[in-house]
Amino acid sequence: MEKPQLTEQAYLFLSEVKKWTKFLSIIGFIFIGIFVFFALFLGTFLGGLSDITGSYISFPSVLVTIIYLLIALLYFFPVWFLFKFSTNLGKSLKSGNESELTDAFSYLKLHYKFIGILTIIFLSIYLLFIIFGVVIAGIVTL
Numbered sequence: 001m002e003k004p005q006l007t008e009q010a011y012l013f014l015s016e017v018k019k020w021t022k023f024l025s026i027i028g029f030i031f032i033g034i035f036v037f038f039a040l041f042l043g044t045f046l047g048g049l050s051d052i053t054g055s056y057i058s059f060p061s062v063l064v065t066i067i068y069l070l071i072a073l074l075y076f077f078p079v080w081f082l083f084k085f086s087t088n089l090g091k092s093l094k095s096g097n098e099s100e101l102t103d104a105f106s107y108l109k110l111h112y113k114f115i116g117i118l119t120i121i122f123l124s125i126y127l128l129f130i131i132f133g134v135v136i137a138g139i140v141t142l
Contacts (some may be wrong), residue, residue, distance in 0.1 A: 028079030040069030081111035
């Protein structure tokens with residue numbers, strides 16, 4: 001079977017895709033940095049908030065830190081895969097190396113696979129919450 005060759009128009013499209021994926025991955029890394037920043041300082045702020053307001057309810061600041069760090073870690077992988085796709089795509093477009101193009105698309109596949117699995121997990125969790133809510137509502141109305 002003969003491999004399809006990329007047309008000049010396809011190269012132009014891929015060049016534009018490279019720019020947008022690089023931009024989106026850089027923005028993603030910035031947001032990961034913001035999440036890590038909030039993970040380190042928001043927990044401390046919320047913990048100290050009870051002291052300022054005189055409230056006796058202490059907020060579990062360690063829990064906030066852990067949650068934000070987990071979100072940042074979870075967000076890191078698709079952003080990294082998108083960045084690697086963009087980088088390898090750029091190298092491939094400059095050199096014409098088919099191996100780098102293959103590597104680029106393997107990272108794009110990983111990106112979408114990760115997002116797809118994450119979507120399935122969150123949809124499953126939402127479905128469980130809906131079922132749980134309907135069951136609880138049914139029990140309460142009895």
